[in-house]
Amino acid sequence: MKVLTSEQIRAADQYTIKHEPISSLDLMERASEKFVLKFMQINRENRPVRIFCGVGNNGGDGLAIGRLLKDKGWDVYLYIVGNTRKGSEDFKANLERSGLYAVLNKEIDLPKINDSDIVIDGLFGSGLSRPLDGFYREVVEFLNGHQCTKVSIDIASGLYANQAMPGDAVAFKPDFTLSFQVPKLAFFLPDCHPYVGEWCLLDIGLNQSFIQKQESNIFQSELKDISPLFPVREKFIHKNKAGRLMIAAGSKGKMGAAILCARAAFKSGVGLVNICSPKCGVDILQVTIPEAMVVDGKGANEIHSFPKTEDTILIGPGLGTKPKTIDAFEKLLKTTDKPMVIDADGLNILSKKKSLLKLVPKESILTPHPGEFKRLVGEWKNDFDRLYKLQNFCVKHEFNVVLKGAYSAVCNSTGDVHFNPTGNSGLATAGSGDVLAGIIGALLSQSLKPFDALRLGVYLHGAAGDEAGRSLESPWIQASDIVNFLPKGISSLLNRAI
Ligand SMILES: NC(=O)C1=CN([C@@H]2O[C@H](COP(=O)(O)OP(=O)(O)OC[C@H]3O[C@@H](n4cnc5c(N)ncnc54)[C@H](OP(=O)(O)O)[C@@H]3O)[C@@H](O)[C@H]2O)[C@@H](O)CC1
Ligand SMILES: Nc1ncnc2c1ncn2[C@@H]1O[C@H](COP(=O)(O)OP(=O)(O)O)[C@@H](O)[C@H]1O
Ligand SMILES: [K+]
Structure with missing residues (x-):
């Protein structure tokens, strides 16, 4: 609309x-x-x-x-x-x-x-x-x-x-x-x-x-625009064709971010997930998320090296911003031109070393909350100005960006902004953004266009939060609840769209 x-x-x-x-x-x-x-x-x-x-x-x-x-x-x-x-x-x-x-x-x-x-x-x-x-x-x-x-x-x-x-x-x-x-x-x-x-x-x-x-160039997302974006799963599909995602996430004390992210990806239709983790996270991941494969990111407490991969890349949740991780991120950026999802500390690294922005593949998806966005673009005068900065940033770098919050603003590389109507204030909780990144990563890996993966992912995350709030009869939601209610959110959208 x-x-x-x-x-x-x-x-x-x-x-x-x-x-x-x-x-x-x-x-x-x-x-x-x-x-x-x-x-x-x-x-x-x-x-x-x-x-x-x-x-x-x-x-x-x-x-x-x-x-x-x-x-x-x-x-x-x-x-x-x-x-x-x-x-x-x-x-x-x-x-x-x-x-x-x-x-x-x-x-x-x-x-x-x-x-x-x-x-x-x-x-x-x-x-x-x-x-x-x-x-x-x-x-x-x-x-x-x-x-x-x-x-x-x-x-x-x-x-x-x-x-x-x-x-x-x-x-x-x-x-x-x-x-x-x-x-x-x-x-x-x-x-x-x-x-x-x-x-x-x-x-x-x-x-x-x-x-x-x-x-x-300003819209409100509506179900009728969103529901056709759901990827169709073909009868003879194989996991390798259903979307392969590499999640580069976690550091000592922050492995939960990688877990939430991967769990959300699996509930969002991904075929296969590799998680690149520091050594301290390998056992934790193997025990908590058996569906995922774990790749050694070399560093003891944070990732020092990312594998070269053809998988869709999601980078950032709980990653930390240590110098060796920054260097590894720079190397990774130089090895790929496929749109990736960059969240949390991935964004903070870009803010610390702005020269990396030009290495980020065109059409990549960035998922900042207002604090992360401010670090990327500087102060704004008011929310109208913030929106203008969002549009300029997306056009300048050819990125797709969601500026998160109530009515998350989802902006494409030509500066169109779609405000997302789903979700509730219960989503303002630790780990909620990691779940969102996992959903978007999974959708991008399933060959959706980046902006479609982003719009659908943001809508779905909010819908899962709404289902969780309704079913639990509580205004307070835990990030794991968002993951658990994703299937209900998905079915509610598909059923209502019919
Ligand atoms: N048929 C239709 O078109 C429909 C319209 N609809 C309704 O109409 C509304 C819009 O109506 P509207 O255009 O008459 O404007 P409205 O806001 O009532 O005031 C304008 C007047 O206020 C004045 N003024 C402005 N600022 C001022 C200030 N700070 N301090 C003092 N004065 C000030 C301004 O004066 P001026 O700027 O000319 O000096 C002008 O005289 C719309 O919101 C909806 O409710 C619906 O019924 C649907 C069908
Ligand atoms: N008041 C709110 N109403 C609706 N959704 C919200 C609200 N506050 C936050 N959210 C959503 O919750 C998520 C929070 O993400 P983020 O701030 O990155 O959390 P974290 O860093 O703890 O994982 C975003 O998807 C955002 O849109
Ligand atoms: K009024």
């Missing part, structure tokens, strides 16, 4: 109005009906609802939503901030259809709000053109000071959809954002989370072919 800018969404509104055709007032009514349906699923109990409306179309939505909720028996209070005479046409039309409302001009007009009330924010939507100031700012600060449930229409007032808020700017802090049709970029970024809360999209029937034609 494409992520569009506010300008593109406005154009989609206009196109739909002209070509469906539908009046803009009726489109607003449709959007408001969808909002009310979802609102009533989230808030089942009838409570006082206080709707704060600006005088643009977001405020028009607020008025229509208020009327519809009143019709359904809710106790609704409407407040308007701004000059109603200067309101948009559809705002004015809805104002005429509204019953009682109060116009707020100064602090003393602000109503008393109880914790059991629900506040709906319809001050500004995608038409925000400058930071909130004056009385708008006061109203939003006042509302943010209350503990009650807060819901934004389309996007929180004060939050920009596709650019960073200035440092001292203020925006509404909703618990939920019920947004129209397509996601906004801000919804995926950690900096913006306080101004988004939980969010969902409401299909208001904007013209799909127009949306498809819009230029955007």
Whole structure:
């Protein structure tokens, strides 16, 4: 699904109005009906609802939503901030259809709000053109000071959809954002989370072919795009053809990373795994993961030499960054031009010795968390800038990179970013990244294109985490749980895709 800018969404509104055709007032009514349906699923109990409306179309939505909720028996209070005479046409039309409302001009007009009330924010939507100031700012600060449930229409007032808020700017802090049709970029970024809360999209029937034609290099991954990427296992396949992976991982005290990685690879369809390990890890690996073969990496406590191999290479988990390991990594890079997976200390080595970046095969997959990414590319100003840096880094080096976290951003070598929707905060646990690397390595070894292996791997890792959370009925997950729930994650995706 494409992520569009506010300008593109406005154009989609206009196109739909002209070509469906539908009046803009009726489109607003449709959007408001969808909002009310979802609102009533989230808030089942009838409570006082206080709707704060600006005088643009977001405020028009607020008025229509208020009327519809009143019709359904809710106790609704409407407040308007701004000059109603200067309101948009559809705002004015809805104002005429509204019953009682109060116009707020100064602090003393602000109503008393109880914790059991629900506040709906319809001050500004995608038409925000400058930071909130004056009385708008006061109203939003006042509302943010209350503990009650807060819901934004389309996007929180004060939050920009596709650019960073200035440092001292203020925006509404909703618990939920019920947004129209397509996601906004801000919804995926950690900096913006306080101004988004939980969010969902409401299909208001904007013209799909127009949306498809819009230029955007930002997407949200969807199951329908992901499920066709699963590799097919042929009837007469042999393990040597099912994907051969060499995992170069582990050092003294960190052999667990290699184990988690290999276990995840086996659950992700790999045919055969060789693990290159320091001497201290050989027995540990042989006992804990009998399916894998172990190759001596020469050093006692860390790897000093990698074997020359035709296997797909996954390097980095628990590897350490000792000088001899760095030298060995450099030699390895000089022996291959096949895309590889580089994780964890593999990335840290690249950060320590940036000259190695140009030796990394084109189309390789890098899997940094934000700390590792910062070491690779330096500081960023905000999350929008971070995304820009991600795209530049991928294009410059022709890499595929997942910047990990909630809504992991998966970027290809031409700078397209796909935000991953699966997963939960339980995945923020030691070893979780090692599991992800194992899944991606296994998929790459099965001849998927690197970007497809990456997108599918990230989606699957999140889906396994979601299955683990659901089945264990716990918000806390152990990395081994992610491995154990991989088959369930896989089957849930395949079954839902049918
Ligand atoms: N039919 C449709 O198109 C549909 C639209 N829909 C809804 O419309 C919403 C977008 O509506 P919108 O474009 O009218 O913009 P909105 O956010 O209400 O405010 C714009 C007004 O605010 C003003 N303004 C801006 N910043 C300001 C500031 N800091 N401080 C003070 N004023 C400021 C700005 O003034 P200006 O920039 O011109 O000076 C302008 O007057 C969208 O989010 C969705 O909810 C849905 O119903 C679906 C169908
Ligand atoms: N809050 C979160 N919500 C969803 N997924 C998360 C969250 N935090 C982390 N993850 C996922 O968990 C994994 C953590 O990887 P990483 O930080 O490398 O862990 P480790 O180094 O401990 O193995 C990544 O796939 C990341 O996307
Ligand atoms: K809003």
